[in-house]
Amino acid sequence: MNQLTESPDHVRHTGHPRKGFFTDTSICIGCKACEVACKEWNRNPHDSTDSGYELLGSSYDNTGSLGADTWRHVAFIEQDKEQIGRARESGRALVSLGMPGLGPPGQDRAGSLAGADTTPPDTPDFRWLMSSDVCKHCTNAGCLDVCPTGALFRTEHGTVVVQDDVCNGCGTCVAGCPFGVIERRSDGTAGPKTARDFTPGEQAPTRNAGVAQKCTLCYDRIVDNQTPACAQACPTTSIKYGEREDMVATAKERVAELHARGLTEARLYGANDSDGVGGTGSVFLLLDEPEVYGLPPDPRVPTADLPRMFKRAGIAAAGMLAAATAAFLAGGRA
């Protein structure tokens, strides 16, 4: 869709299918193994560098959000009966609008509820949502579009990765991400003090301080046919990893299955290729509106507006020029 930045076919790479995650939050048990496995593998600093070790005041979540050091983040949301009812209603509305979030019109509607008994089970009094968030590896990646140094690049697996040694820490990408994922790393403490490549008992140095950091979809693992650390550690297969096409298909099946049980609150996030970022490499099954999980409801890559902006700027410039010329001509006459 955005021809100014990446070509529409950029994600397709000859010989390599696009890789991605499917995070099924309906079977997440909130164990945070993904957060820890990610930090262990990527040697990310712990998050309490600045804040100290204190309760965040957000149910069982004490890392807060995705950022330079936390590349997988598990959100915990406690909801009462009324909120559950609303989620069910809003999901039902999506379904009856023919928009179960299952892809663009014309594609087969795995989520069609015709004929299925969708009498919802009794609404429970209470629920506790858990969801592991991660970089979306967008089809049209804002961070990559705006990066002036080329430090961010599209890999052969269709993922978006920062080259630590190229990034100059300008921070443009931070504003370019519609999800608030990418962030510059500040100085701090890193890793457990007993880590073997550091001197035991001494604080390990922070790597990559000052440069932009985010999930690499474990680029260094997938090039060796290894599963990304978070998906490998997930005990309930809530985090699945594979070819993006398969992930989206699995996600659609799962949503259809939940809908068939009357759980209309289930919906997909990121699977729609005509959304503001052209769909995401990481797709999610959510049980409520995206905002509830801290996700933007309608993410839009900022560079998507560039053509229109350039056009308008061009018109404005032409107008200015015309006005100036007119003024000059008029002035000349006077």
Place this chain on the structure above:
Amino acid sequence: MANADCIVIQGSNMAECHPVGYQWVTEAKARGAKVIHVDPRFTRTSAVADKHVPIRAGSDVVLLGALINYVLSNELWFKEYVLSYTNAATLVGEDFLDTEDLDGLFSGFDPETGQYDLSSWAYERKHGAEGQGGHEHGADTAARAAGHQYGSGGPPLANPQFERDMTLEHPRTVFQILKRHYARYTPEMVREACGISLEDFDYLARAVTENSGRDRTTCFAYAVGWTQHTLGAQFIRTAAILQLLLGNVGRPGGGIMALRGHASIQGSTDIPTLFNLLPGYLPMPKAEMETLQQYLDGIASPTQKGYWAAADTYTISLLKAWWGDAANEDSEWGYQYLPRINGPHGTYETVMKMLDDDVEGYFIFGQNPAVGSAHGRLQRLGMSHLKWLVVRDLSLIESATWWKDGPEIASGELKTEDIATEVFFMPAATHVEKAGSFTQTQRMLQWRHQAVRPPGDSQSELDFFYELGKRIRAKLAGSTDERDRPLLDLTWDYPLNEHGEPDPEAVLAEINGRHLTGPQAGKPLSSYTEMRADGSTAGGCWIYTGVYADGINHAADRKPQQEQGPVASEWGWVWPANRRILYNRASADPDGKPWSERKKYVWWDPEQNRWTGQDVPDFPVDRAPGASPDPDAGGAAALAGDDPFIMQSDGKGWLFAPKGMVDGPLPTHYEPQESPIANPLYRQQQNPARLTYPRPDNLSAPSAGERGSEVYPFVFTTYRLTEHHTAGGMSRWLPYLSELQPEMFCEVSPELAAERGLEPYGWATIISPRSAIEARVLVTERVKPLVVGGRTFHQIGLPYHWGVGQDAVVSGDAANDLLGVTLDPNVQIQESKAGSCDIVPGRRPRGAALLALVADYQTRAGVTPETGNQKPTSPGRASGRGTKEEN
């Protein structure tokens, strides 16, 4: 569990505390199983279950008893299974009196000793079958009623010739006794006692019964939420009765899953770190068992049914493994080298003995009692009485630093310069720095390979003990003192690797056992049935025999699931005999046919004349279904074709336990040691046979109806979080884990927060008769006030991972400091799942003021060492029958 149609998780927070095992619940759910979580709090398990049923902590026997009553009164029990495979039809003797007759006590209770004489609970013997080895009488039961005397086989039962009534109509059949015992455990009683609505009970009862029978199976999963009570063993017994009635034992997707708390806690009971057991659940000899024969007679009668009758072969093979040539016929196979016990010597008794200056030294391995054991103050004060203390751990845990930065230093009770204990810290290797086996919750041994060498002076346990043994033996070399013989005669000859450390596979081979003489001399044993009592075999733990069959380390078997059948018998090795489901003979009907195609598992193949199926049959492989051998034959030979419970002395599943449980043949509801609720069922408030320790430093709160109970009006329950490991030794030193749960907190309902003025994420002080701690406040609807006995009842949740010290990344007050020491009489576990407390806003006082606060509460409540410690509840208290809560 993946094969279950319904899973009830009760007394466990499985998704949080066993996240890896929880994959099988997720799998079962994906296949359509219903998952129900019964727990005082809404936890991460509840979040992914189909239904959460909140329950009052400690009232589980009422709920399970009501399910039993529901099954019996609605004729929902699995008739063929129950008649053939359980003791439902067996008659109990005329002397037996139930708790219904005695208002909360069974016959045989001695108010003087607080213990039961078990003799009146016996089966009725057939005339002329009064064999030897029957029930003991009188004083000798009192001397050993603390549950420290049996191995897992329970007590011997001699010859199993008992009266049975297959019509189940005789009033003294187990079936009729059961019916009467649970008649008052009704849904209404559940509402009164557990705070569970009639609708929720109905949902649970339907789910369990509709998913049981020929075609479907239900399984229960529990953990320490059931065990850590003054009648913990009886909680599990109640579930066992229910599962037997529903035919859910020995079948795929059935059973009662005991979820173990750490990587090899199962292994540490199989090859035990417990004072009362030898490897393979053989009992530790008692002081009065002077000869090997006396010891063996105490385990099993050779004329009883089943595999315990061969205990002599297991014992003598064990002694041969330990003492080699020194174990011979003349030396009674080295029996005299074994230590003897003369009473309970569990961890809490040891701590009391420390306080009495009766213990000089203490080893702490993989344990942090200053934080993780009940009554932390008692633990730390006990250690201050020691001469020496060795702590082996990964980090300087609180049990190694209490003498300089513990809570008693802060309160002024202890002064570092006055403590004479010499503390040694030995660094330990982590699980990736050593090789060996882990035995997990399914009894599966899985081999770990060493990934990296341990840093610095850190050592594996194996290396440490080998080295310690070597040095002690060197010091004793040449000694002529008889008491040094056991150490000097030990087989201590393991092959060493290039680093001079013993090879863990050699230890596994020793545990597995080998032939010592005969044509196969030197060859590993392939099954415990090859063990002999004549010294021709050695083996360190009979139930593990087979793990090293043919010289192959089967614990290291790792064939992927995709490359083998659903039972995956080539992944790891499961004791005994690589059998994945115990008592699996019960997965077929009495004729040996599968109960249904859907639940087919092990069956009789009439053509080959043997048992076959997906798993290793748990039965003599050629014993035909209809066989009825001479019951006098004894041992496995006496098992009839329909005796699936091959370790029980009558081959049947025990609905009624004539022996083995010291606090009752049938589970009965008693309130916790401390409870603001009066027992709604009986006059008897607490388990009359519980072990109490009335001391000024171990006070209990008054229970309902006693003066001062309103001073500690709330109930607290302790638990774990996914992010931390027990007392924190493996997590609070790691920044990645510490940041996930950085601070000690308490979980309270919005209603309780409003009542007590607690600010969300502010501080609260929680006071029990033992101590006071502070915690941040998590106000959450996940904790719901319950209506019990007509009034609102609040529970407070306390994770127990934090401790006071200066070395960890994160520290905080320890929840276990609030607990007292009152124990289950069968297994001597502490009651840490229910205790009485008060909660007030703000941080706790510092220094001596903390002690003053605790003392002030004690005075206001009028507690003395006697409070709550009467064994039979005094007759003054009104019976719970038909009466309402008194306050």
